[in-house]
Amino acid sequence: MDELRGAGIPFHEAVTLLAWAMDCDAGEVLLREPAPEQLARYRSAVGVRKTGFPLQYLTGEAFFRTVRVEVGPGVFIPRPETEVLVGWALRHLAPGDTVVELCAGSGAISLALAAEGPGCRQYAVEVDEVAYEYAVRNLAGTGVDVRLGDMAGAFLELDGSVDLVIANPPYIPAGAEVPPEVRHEPERALFAGPDGRDAIAVVATVAARLLKPGGILVFEHAEGNGGLEAPEFCDVQTLADLAGRPRFTTARSVVAINP
Ligand SMILES: C[S@@+](CC[C@H](N)C(=O)[O-])C[C@H]1O[C@@H](n2cnc3c(N)ncnc32)[C@H](O)[C@@H]1O
Numbered sequence: 001m002d003e004l005r006g007a008g009i010p011f012h013e014a015v016t017l018l019a020w021a022m023d024c025d026a027g028e029v030l031l032r033e034p035a036p037e038q039l040a041r042y043r044s045a046v047g048v049r050k051t052g053f054p055l056q057y058l059t060g061e062a063f064f065r066t067v068r069v070e071v072g073p074g075v076f077i078p079r080p081e082t083e084v085l086v087g088w089a090l091r092h093l094a095p096g097d098t099v100v101e102l103c104a105g106s107g108a109i110s111l112a113l114a115a116e117g118p119g120c121r122q123y124a125v126e127v128d129e130v131a132y133e134y135a136v137r138n139l140a141g142t143g144v145d146v147r148l149g150d151m152a153g154a155f156l157e158l159d160g161s162v163d164l165v166i167a168n169p170p171y172i173p174a175g176a177e178v179p180p181e182v183r184h185e186p187e188r189a190l191f192a193g194p195d196g197r198d199a200i201a202v203v204a205t206v207a208a209r210l211l212k213p214g215g216i217l218v219f220e221h222a223e224g225n226g227g228l229e230a231p232e233f234c235d236v237q238t239l240a241d242l243a244g245r246p247r248f249t250t251a252r253s254v255v256a257i258n259p
Contacts, residue, residue, distance in 0.1 A: 008046070017046060018034065056071050096121070101122070102203055104125060106138055125146075166218050168219070174191045203219050215252070219248060226238035235250075
C-alpha cells in the first residue's frame with residue numbers, strides 16, 4: 001500500500017499499473033504480494049508514466065463504455081466524452097440499420113455500437129495503417145466491415161443507403177498547444193487544418209453522400225466549433241458532453257421534395 005501511495009502518480013493509476021505488472025485484477029493487488037520481478041516491472045512503468053507517457057499505452061488497453069480495446073503508440077486513445085456521442089447514437093438506432101463509422105481509430109466506437117446496439121449492419125474506415133490494424137484486432141468477430149483508406153472515397157457502394165454516420169474526427173487546429181501527454185498520440189488523429197474543421201468538412205461531405213434521406217449524422221468536435229451549415233442537412237443540433245460543454249453535433253439528411 002505504501003508503494004502505491006508513494007508512487008508519485010494518482011493512486012488509481014498506481015493500482016492499475018501494479019495490477020498490469022502482476023497480471024491480475026485491480027482488486028487483487030491489495031490482497032497479494034507482488035513477486036520481485038513484478039515489483040520491478042511496476043516501478044519501471046511508474047517511472048515511464050511520470051514522463052507523461054499515457055497510462056493506456058503502458059497497459060495496452062483502454063475501456064470505453066462497456067467494451068475494452070487494445071491500444072498502443074500509433075493509435076488514438078478513446079476518450080470518455082466520446083461515450084456520450086455513442087449513447088446518443090444508440091438511442092437513434094433500430095435493428096437492421098446500416099451504420100458507418102468514419103475515422104475509426106482503435107474501433108472503440110464501432111465496438112461499443114456492436115456490443116450495445118440493436119443489431120446493425122456496420123462499416124468502419126480508418127486511413128492510418130497502424131490504427132487500422134488495431135481496429136481489425138478490436139473488431140474481430142463482431143461482423144463490422146473495417147476498411148483501410150481515406151474516408152473521402154469510402155463505401156461508394158453504400159451511397160444513399162446508410163441510416164447513421166458517426167465520427168470522432170481529428171479536430172484540433174493545426175499548431176495548437178496540447179497537453180504533453182496528448183503529444184504521444186498520432187498527429188493525424190489530432191490536428192485538422194487551421195481552424196480544426198478540415199476533417200469535419202470531409203465528414204459532412206461523405207455523410208451527405210452516404211446517408212439515405214432522413215438519415216442521421218453525428219460527429220464530435222471541439223468546444224465552440226460545432227454546428228453544420230450545408231444544404232444537405234437539416235435539424236442541426238449541437239449537444240453537450242457530461243461536463244455540459246457543447247461537444248457534438250447531430251443533423252438529419254434532408255428529404256428531397258422533388259427527387
Ligand atoms: C480523434 S481519432 C478518433 C479515433 C476513434 N474514432 C476514437 O474515438 O477513439 C481520429 C482518427 O481519424 C483518423 N483519420 C484522420 N483522417 C482520416 C481520413 N481522411 N480518413 C479516415 N480516417 C482518418 C485518424 O488516423 C484517427 O485514427
